[in-house]
Amino acid sequence: MKQECYKKVERMTASMRIIHWANAIFMIVAIVTGLYIGEPYYQTLIAGPAVHKYVMAWNRLGHFIAAVIFDVTSIIVVYLYFFSRFEKSYKKLIPSADNLHEFAEVFLNLITLNRKKSFDSSHSDSFNTVYFTIFHLLLIFMLFTGLQLYVHGLESGLSSIGSWWPWMLHFATDWTIPATGGNLMTVRIAHHVTMWLIIAWIVFHIYYQIWRTIFWQEGDLAIVVGGSKFAKEQK
Amino acid sequence: MGKDTMESVKKLFTTQSSKVDTNRGEAYYADLYNSCRKRLDELKALPPINNKLDLQAALFDEGIDRRDFLKWASATTAMLMLPASFTPLVADAVQVMNRIPVIWIELSDCAGNSEALLRSDGPKIDEIVLDIISLEFHETLQAAAGHQAEKQLEDAIATFKGKYILFVEGAVPLGMDGQYGTIGAKAETFKDHLIRLSSDAAAVIAVGSCATFGGIPAAAPNPTGAVGVMNVVSGKPIINIPACPANPANMVGVVLHYVLTGKLPELDSLLRPKFAFGYRIHDNCERRAHFDAGEYVEEWGDSGAKNNFCLYKMGCKGPMTFNNCSLIRYNEAVNWPVGVGRGCIGCSEPDFWDKYAYERPMANANIKAPSGGVEKTADEFGLVLLTATGIGIGIHAVASAIAGKKNSEKDAE
Numbered sequence: 173m174k175q176e177c178y179k180k181v182e183r184m185t186a187s188m189r190i191i192h193w194a195n196a197i198f199m200i201v202a203i204v205t206g207l208y209i210g211e212p213y214y215q216t217l218i219a220g221p222a223v224h225k226y227v228m229a230w231n232r233l234g235h236f237i238a239a240v241i242f243d244v245t246s247i248i249v250v251y252l253y254f255f256s257r258f259e260k261s262y263k264k265l266i267p268s269a270d271n272l273h274e275f276a277e278v279f280l281n282l283i284t285l286n287r288k289k290s291f292d293s294s295h296s297d298s299f300n301t302v303y304f305t306i307f308h309l310l311l312i313f314m315l316f317t318g319l320q321l322y323v324h325g326l327e328s329g330l331s332s333i334g335s336w337w338p339w340m341l342h343f344a345t346d347w348t349i350p351a352t353g354g355n356l357m358t359v360r361i362a363h364h365v366t367m368w369l370i371i372a373w374i375v376f377h378i379y380y381q382i383w384r385t386i387f388w389q390e391g392d393l394a395i396v397v398g399g400s401k402f403a404k405e406q407k
Numbered sequence: 408m409g410k411d412t413m414e415s416v417k418k419l420f421t422t423q424s425s426k427v428d429t430n431r432g433e434a435y436y437a438d439l440y441n442s443c444r445k446r447l448d449e450l451k452a453l454p455p456i457n458n459k460l461d462l463q464a465a466l467f468d469e470g471i472d473r474r475d476f477l478k479w480a481s482a483t484t485a486m487l488m489l490p491a492s493f494t495p496l497v498a499d500a501v502q503v504m505n506r507i508p509v510i511w512i513e514l515s516d517c518a519g520n521s522e523a524l525l526r527s528d529g530p531k532i533d534e535i536v537l538d539i540i541s542l543e544f545h546e547t548l549q550a551a552a553g554h555q556a557e558k559q560l561e562d563a564i565a566t567f568k569g570k571y572i573l574f575v576e577g578a579v580p581l582g583m584d585g586q587y588g589t590i591g592a593k594a595e596t597f598k599d600h601l602i603r604l605s606s607d608a609a610a611v612i613a614v615g616s617c618a619t620f621g622g623i624p625a626a627a628p629n630p631t632g633a634v635g636v637m638n639v640v641s642g643k644p645i646i647n648i649p650a651c652p653a654n655p656a657n658m659v660g661v662v663l664h665y666v667l668t669g670k671l672p673e674l675d676s677l678l679r680p681k682f683a684f685g686y687r688i689h690d691n692c693e694r695r696a697h698f699d700a701g702e703y704v705e706e707w708g709d710s711g712a713k714n715n716f717c718l719y720k721m722g723c724k725g726p727m728t729f730n731n732c733s734l735i736r737y738n739e740a741v742n743w744p745v746g747v748g749r750g751c752i753g754c755s756e757p758d759f760w761d762k763y764a765y766e767r768p769m770a771n772a773n774i775k776a777p778s779g780g781v782e783k784t785a786d787e788f789g790l791v792l793l794t795a796t797g798i799g800i801g802i803h804a805v806a807s808a809i810a811g812k813k814n815s816e817k818d819a820e
Binding site: 207210211212215216222223225226227228229231282284285286287324325327328329346354355356357358360361364365367368369371372375376379383386387 | 428429676685686687689690696697698699700701702703705719720724726727729753756757758762763768769770771772786788789792793796797800803804806807810
C-alpha cells in the first residue's frame with residue numbers, strides 16, 4: 173500500500189472568502205425579497221392604516237441593497253479575474269490545449285463518479301472556473317435587467333443622488349429591452365427566469381463542493397472557510 | 408456587420424430615455440409663448456375649413472359654462488406640461504382647431520377609439536372639442552357611402568395635400584401580401600391605403616394600441632401578420648397614442664399642441680408623447696400606499712377589495728405601464744380601471760395582450776415557450792429546472808456512494 177502524505181495549499185485569500193460569503197448571504201436576501209416582489213406570498217398582518225406599515229417597501233429596499241452589494245462585489249470580482257496577485261482566474265478560461273484537457277478530465281472525474289482522476293487537484297481547475305464564470309455572467313445579467321426595472325420608477329429623471337444616476341442607468345441598461353424581446357414585461361420575465369437558473373446553479377454548486385470533499389478526501393470544503401485545503405502527495 | 412445591424416446597434420445605444428423635462432426655464436417659455444401667440448393670430452385670420460361649429464355655443468348647449476371651460480383649459484395646459492400662463496393660449500387654440508384638416512381612417516380595428524369619443528354618458532369638453540376639428544373624412548361617422556365616400560376622400564387629399572393630419576385607427580395586416588384587409592371597390596389593401604394617404608399628410612397620428620403596436624390583431628399567433636403604423640409608414644412624423652381605447656384627452660392634447668405650436672409634442676423612444684406617457688400609472692396611483700404597505704386584494708370581493716387595497720396580486724400591471732390614466736382618468740376624470748376596483752392590463756404597452764393582460768401577477772403567468780403551443784408558468788419552469796437538478800444530483804450522489812465504496816475496496820486490496 174502506497175504511503176499517502178498531505179500538503180497544505182492556499183486557495184482563497186481572506187478578501188475572496190469575504191466576497192464569497194457576502195454573495196451567498198445577499199443572494200438569499202435577493203431571492204427571498206425578489207419572490208415577494210414578484211408575487212407577495214405572505215400577508216401584512218399588521219392592523220392600522222397603510223401609512224404605518226411598509227412591508228413591500230422594506231422588501232424592495234432589501235432587494236435593492238442586495239443588488240448594490242452585488243454591484244460592488246461584481247466589479248471587484250471582474251478586477252480580480254484579471255489583476256489578482258494571488259491567482260488570475262482568466263488564465264483558466266482561455267481555451268488553450270492545457271485548459272481544454274483539464275476541463276475534460278475534471279468533467280470525466282465527475283461523470284465517472286471519481287473512478288478516474290488524472291489531473292492535479294491542488295489548484296483551482298478550469299472546470300470549476302468556467303462554472304463560477306457562468307454564475308458571474310448570470311449575476312451581471314440580473315444586474316442589468318434589474319436596474320432597467322428599477323429605473324422605470326425614476327422617470328422624472330431625478331433621484332436623491334442626482335440626475336446622472338437615472339441617465340446612466342438608461343444608458344447602461346436600455347439595451348435589455350430589445351435584447352429580451354422588446355418590451356418592459358419581457359425584461360421582467362427574463363429577470364424572473366434567470367433567478368431560477370441561479371437557484372439551480374447554487375444547488376449544484378453546493379452539491380459539487382460537498383461531493384469533492386467526500387470523494388477526493390482533500391478537505392475542499394475548508395477552502396471557503398479557512399482559505400486552504402490539503403492535497404494528496406504521492407510518495 | 409451589415410448596415411441594418413449597425414443601425415440597430417446605434418439605435419440601441421442612442422435610445423432616448425423616458426426622462427421628462429418639465430421645466431425648461433423662463434426664457435424658453437417666453438419665446439414659446441410669443442411664437443404660439445403669433446401662430447394663433449395667423450390661424451385666426453384664416454377662415455374655418457368646413458366645420459362652422461361655434462364652440463362656445465356648443466358648450467353652452469351641453470350645459471357647460473365658461474368657468475368649466477376655463478377649468479378644463481387650465482387642466483389641459485398642465486397636462487401638456489406648459490406653465491399656467493399658457494392657459495389663455497390653450498383656450499384660444501381650441502377655438503381655431505377647425506383650421507386644421509383631419510382625415511381619420513380605420514384599418515384592422517373595432518372602431519373602439521371612435522366609440523370612446525362618441526359614447527360617453529354625455530359629451531364632455533374633450534369630446535366636444537373633438538367635434539370642432541375639421542374632420543374631412545371618417546368612415547364610421549360620415550353620411551357618404553360607396554363611390555361618394557371614395558370621392559370625398561380623393562377630394563380631401565387633393566384639397567389639403569401636405570396639410571392634413573392623418574389619424575389612423577387599427578393595425579395593418581401584412582400577411583398574404585396584405586390581402587387580409589382591403590378597402591373600397593378596387594380592393595386596395597390596408598397597407599397600400601395607409602401608405603398612399605400618409606404620403607400626403609403633414610403628420611400621422613396612430614390612435615389606440617392596434618394602430619401603434621399591432622394590439623389585439625397582432626397577438627399570438629398573429630395569423631394576419633398585423634403590425635402598427637410605425638412599422639409601415641416611413642419618412643413622416645408619426646405620433647403614437649396607445650391605450651385601448653386611447654384617451655380622448657390625449658388625442659385633444661396632441662392636436663392642441665400642434666395647433667398651438669405648429670410642432671409635434673416631444674416623443675419618447677416608442678414615439679409616444681411624453682406629456683401623456685412619461686410616467687407610470689403606478690407612480691400616481693391612488694392605491695399606491697397600499698402597494699408599499701403590502702396590503703393586497705387577495706381575491707375578488709374580500710375585505711381588501713372592500714377597503715380599496717392594491718390590486719397587484721390580482722394582476723395589476725400599473726408598475727410596468729406608462730400612461731396618464733391615474734392622473735386624468737377617463738370620461739372627463741369620472742373613473743379609470745383601478746378606480747373601479749380591477750387591475751390595469753397594461754393596454755398602452757407593446758404586446759399587451761400576450762405579455763400584460765393575463766390578469767394575474769407575472770410570476771404566475773403563462774409564458775409562451777419559443778416553440779409555441781406549450782405553456783408553462785415561469786415558476787413551474789423554475790421548479791421543473793430545480794427538480795431536474797435535484798434528480799440529477801440524487802442519481803449522481805447514490806452512484807458515487809456505490810462507486811466510491813468499490814474504489815476504496817480496490818485500494819484496500
